[in-house]
Amino acid sequence: MAYSDKVIDHYNNPRNVGQMDKSSTEVGTGLVGAPECGDVMRLQIKVNPETQVIEDAKFKTFGCGSAIASSSLATEWVKGKTVAEALAISNTDIVKELALPPVKIHCSVLAEDAIRAAIGDWKKKNSVGETEAAAVAAAH
């Protein structure tokens, strides 16, 4: 299978690998996928409580090169965005950026799921509702 240069680049030089303190209220953790499916992504975000800007992101992924690249790219993209802006990232953006073939689209879906799961976890910890987050985003 031929990989795009961008997939190869993320595979060779994955961005933002690591983990953050799961128990911190500023950190949201998303763990998606399943070992038996051959893909597990863990994406973490660190959110500024004042601005709701994602100041840091980390990931670790068990999966094929496209899954690694999708999650690596996701961490790059969410950094510096507000929570509401990050929620707007769609898997089709990832497919386009990495030139994923149809058989690898599920990798991008999983990366989108990971972003949403991490944000969901952070919201739960901080009792932030949808409207509240949107309001903060609108204020920027």
Add this chain to the structure above:
Amino acid sequence: MSSNGSNNGLIVTESATQLPEGVHLPIYMDNHATTPLDPRVLDAMMPYFTSTFGNAASRNHSFGWEAEKAVEKAREQIAKLIGATSKEIIFTSGATESNNLALKGIAEMYRERGNHIITQVTEHKAVLDTCKKLEKIGYRVTYLPVQADGLIDLEDLKRAMDDKTILVSIMFANNEIGVIQPIAEIGKLCHEKGVIFHTDAVQAVGKVPVDVQAMNIDVLSLSGHKIYGPKGVGALYVRRRNPRVQISEQINGGGHERGMRSGTLNVPGIVGLGKACDICGEEMASEAKRETELRDYLRAKFEKALDYVHVNGNMEHHLPGNLNMSFVYVEGESLLMGINDIAVSSGSACTSATLEPSYVLKALGLGDDVAHSSIRFGLGRFNTKAEVDYVSDKLIDVVSKLRELSPLYEMVKEGIDLSKIEWAAH
């Protein structure tokens, strides 16, 4: 690494540009998929493309006679390797055709006697898909399970046999995990019950001793390109006495191969197959010893350097050149991506549309996650110790890097039981 520096692997180091002596990239270590043609085989074949190009079925001139002579010599060479007589060898286009001819031909010929066929779950698709086709036209097929080590249980086979059973088809050695089935015991059982025994011996012929007499094999499939012969040629052994096995032809035409397989013979291919068998007969013992040593060395290096690695399949009843290992918590395709200057196979089918890992590994009872982490190494005649060193060092390096990236490895290291986690399967 390639000299132009366009390496797509995970690790690009300075030292990688200075390859050890005897190592040329890419390294081929996928000899169960196919093998390179032995130069001695090519030499034997060459005249039959140009000067001695006759049709072996041309009875009335020397071109035909020369071709026929060469074909008959090849028949002898093949028969000798498996303990058969030359009249029992039918040439085909390869093992897939041999398996189709055997199963369909026997099913059709013995339909009056019964409609039950027994095979097992880790067969090659050439057997499994043929059985599925036969099921659609009224045959009954029992797919025996395998045990955790890949071997069938003979008691299961005994229990599956009934008065309608006409054929047992069990592969000699498995193409993924290299496990060798108890062929002589199966043959004995079949002969006691008066059931025809076919074996797909594509991976075994030329690698380990095969004797159709001692093992009571009635029908056997073999292929040229797995034994350093050419692609596009194979053979089917069909027993002629004790008992005489009959096969309904599946390809009609000029009545070649005693009516069992019509079509002009692929003379250069057949000459190559014969020569390949001849060389295997001469060199099998020393080659098996050498490949077994290399395989054990490769395995030992992995086990020394890495945790959470294990071999798949029974290692006692095993092909010399096969090693199937799982590097748990690393996904197979990402592993292959990091070793793209090495040709091996993965049990992960992440590239396939189904996303299903190897059905052979699953049949052993391995979890999908472990199956996704498996790599098949196929050592062959032309692999060297220097190559084995390069492959193992590179793989250890890439596995270590990918585990740094693996949330599963981190969780296991932290003492988390992965089976207790509620995964959101997608």
